[in-house]
Amino acid sequence: MKTTIAMCLAAIVLASGCGTAGITTPDGYAKKQHWGYDYMAVSTDANVVSLRVQPNEDDEKGTLDFWTEAARKHLTLSRGYTAREEGAFTSPHGPGRYILFTRDHKGIEHLYLMGLVVKGEDIFVMEAGGEKALFEPDVPKIVKAFATLE
Amino acid sequence: MLRLLHLLLLTCIALAGCAAASEYRPAGPMERPDVTGGAMMPMAPAKPGAFQDEAGEYAEHEADKTRAPSLAEKAVRKSEVSGEKGGAPAEFERKIIYTGWFTVDVYDIAETQKKLLESVTAFGGYLQTQSGNQLVLRIPADKFDAIEPLLRKLGRVDENLTRIQAQDVTEEYYDVELRIRTKRKYLESLHKLLTTSGKLVETLAVQKEIARVVEDIERLEGRLRFLASQVSMSTVTVTFRLAHSGSDRTFRLPWDWLDELGLDRLLP
Numbered sequence: 001m002k003t004t005i006a007m008c009l010a011a012i013v014l015a016s017g018c019g020t021a022g023i024t025t026p027d028g029y030a031k032k033q034h035w036g037y038d039y040m041a042v043s044t045d046a047n048v049v050s051l052r053v054q055p056n057e058d059d060e061k062g063t064l065d066f067w068t069e070a071a072r073k074h075l076t077l078s079r080g081y082t083a084r085e086e087g088a089f090t091s092p093h094g095p096g097r098y099i100l101f102t103r104d105h106k107g108i109e110h111l112y113l114m115g116l117v118v119k120g121e122d123i124f125v126m127e128a129g130g131e132k133a134l135f136e137p138d139v140p141k142i143v144k145a146f147a148t149l150e
Numbered sequence: 151m152l153r154l155l156h157l158l159l160l161t162c163i164a165l166a167g168c169a170a171a172s173e174y175r176p177a178g179p180m181e182r183p184d185v186t187g188g189a190m191m192p193m194a195p196a197k198p199g200a201f202q203d204e205a206g207e208y209a210e211h212e213a214d215k216t217r218a219p220s221l222a223e224k225a226v227r228k229s230e231v232s233g234e235k236g237g238a239p240a241e242f243e244r245k246i247i248y249t250g251w252f253t254v255d256v257y258d259i260a261e262t263q264k265k266l267l268e269s270v271t272a273f274g275g276y277l278q279t280q281s282g283n284q285l286v287l288r289i290p291a292d293k294f295d296a297i298e299p300l301l302r303k304l305g306r307v308d309e310n311l312t313r314i315q316a317q318d319v320t321e322e323y324y325d326v327e328l329r330i331r332t333k334r335k336y337l338e339s340l341h342k343l344l345t346t347s348g349k350l351v352e353t354l355a356v357q358k359e360i361a362r363v364v365e366d367i368e369r370l371e372g373r374l375r376f377l378a379s380q381v382s383m384s385t386v387t388v389t390f391r392l393a394h395s396g397s398d399r400t401f402r403l404p405w406d407w408l409d410e411l412g413l414d415r416l417l418p
Contacts, residue, residue, distance in 0.1 A: 048416050054407045074408040077401035081412070082255060082306045082393050102257070102306065102393070105413045109257050112413050129413045136303070 021053050021124055024148035026141045047130030049142055051149070054123040064118040068097045071114060075101055081112060091149040093119045098143055102132065111135045115146040124149055245323040245377065248294045248384040251313040255393040256305035259283055262390060269300055275383070283390040294384040306393065323377050330370045337363045 022039045025031055029041035029049060039051035056062065062070065075081040081101040089096045096117040103110055108131055115126035126149070128142045129135060256262040263285060267277055273296065275289030289297060301307050340363065344356045 046418070050416060070403055070405070071408060071411060073401065074403050075411060079412055084306045085302065103413065104257060105417065110413055110417075112416075114411060123407075125407070125411070127411065127416050129416050 021051055021122075022150055023049070023051055023126065023145045025049075026138065026145045028138070043130070043138065045130060045134040045138075047128065047135045047138055049126070049128040049145065051124065051126050054125055056118060056121050056123045061121070062118070064095060064097060064116060067116050067118055067123055068099070071116065072099055075112075075114075079103075084111075087143065089115070089143060089147040091117050091147050093117050093124060093149050096124075096126075096146060096149070098126075098146060100139060105129075108132075111139070113139060113142055115143070117146075117149055242320060242324055244318065245320045245381045246291075247315075247317040247319055247377075247380040248291055249315045249317070250294065250297060250384065250386045251311070251389075252298070252301055252386070253308040253311035253389045253391060254301050254305040255308065255391050257393050259390045259392060262304050265304055266300070266388065278385070285388045285390075287386045287388065288383040289386055291382055291384045294386075297386050301388065305390075308391075311389075319377055319381065323374070323381070326370050326374045326377065330367055330374065333363055333367050333370070337367065 020038055025041045026043075026049060029043045029047075031039070031041045034040040034050070037050045037052050039049075041049045056067075072083055076083055081103045083099050084102050085100040087098055089098065094117060096115055098113060098115040101112040101114070103112060110129055111132050112129040113127070113135075115124075115128075117124040117126075126146045128138075130138070254262070263280075266285065266287075270276070270287050270289055273289050273293040275287055275293065278286040278288050280286075287297075298307065298312075337360065340356055340360045344353065344360070347353050347356055
């Protein structure tokens with residue numbers, strides 16, 4: 001009985017482990033548990049890097065290009081963001097795209113970096129942001145971290 | 151009757167002589183037929199002053215912009231290009247004038263302009279003009295490539311309104327340079343001539359020509375300075391626009407997770 005329970009627990013742990021997405025924590029950041037996110041890390045400058053997985057359901061399945069364009073338009077046309085830079089990366093889950101936005105947040109100019117990878121029924125949404133002056137130097141290493149998506 | 155025959159004979163001889171005198175003979179470039187004696191004589195100068203033969207036909211130097219260079223000038227050019235300086239012609243350094251136009255969306259125009267000017271000054275550049283939200287900057291040509299990344303750091307560069315122009319002025323630059331040297335040599339010869347010419351009319355003509363050549367040299371030197379300045383310092387025009395907040399738009403897509411994107415949820 002004990003063996004069966006132990007095996008069941010192990011199976012549950014393994015199953016949950018397999019389903020958790022993550023990225024390599026960039027230098028200067030520390031992981032932090034946060035509800036609603038599969039992964040989050042914060043720097044001493046209060047820059048935040050996060051990851052969550054959204055369903056790419058059958059009836060609304062979109063490609064990487066589709067979701068990148070949808071996110072860009074949503075953020076720029078209805079949320080006041082300005083797209084400043086765009087690029088691509090390759091992760092173990094396939095190709096990804098990122099867009100760097102600018103916007104005021106609480107009266108201070110901020111940068112917001114969004115990365116997307118689409119694989120089957122999952123949309124891996126990676127976000128990062130912080131005060132422009134503090135966040136800007138970290139952008140290259142965060143894009144590199146996006147590329148480590150597993 | 152006999153007198154009549156003599157008269158006829160004399161008329162025939164006279165006509166034959168006239169025909170001989172007017173017989174076609176091709177003349178050389180500096181010769182003309184002497185109707186008095188039939189021999190070829192050197193052609194007299196068309197204008198006063200012996201300097202014409204020494205330094206070329208000065209009348210041709212009028213309207214310098216449109217005319218082809220005089221033979222004297224050509225000769226000087228030829229000698230300078232082909233060997234008097236010694237050896238093969240030197241490799242010409244390309245002379246390119248770089249000009250750029252950028253439009254950048256920013257949140258705080260005054261602050262961004264201040265930051266940009268600080269960076270441009272650090273590059274060794276300077277502000278040429280400021281008009282409203284537009285700055286015209288002069289930056290060292292070797293720093294021209296750095297301006298766009300710099301602007302991208304300061305705001306959003308509108309790609310549709312970005313324009314870069316590279317104008318190759320190599321040919322004009324070296325042509326102007328050579329024309330200055332040629333004219334200086336010509337000027338030297340005019341000064342020498344001034345000391346040897348004796349007649350007042352010749353002296354006045356030489357002085358007039360010297361004044362004209364000096365004016366030409368000054369004009370060409372001005373052009374050369376302008377080209378050199380344009381080549382060494384690129385001109386960059388930056389227009390700043392206030393970034394649109396977008397908050398007045400009603401655009402919305404029907405996926406709730408898109409609403410969860412952004413700084414408001416991500417940052418504390």
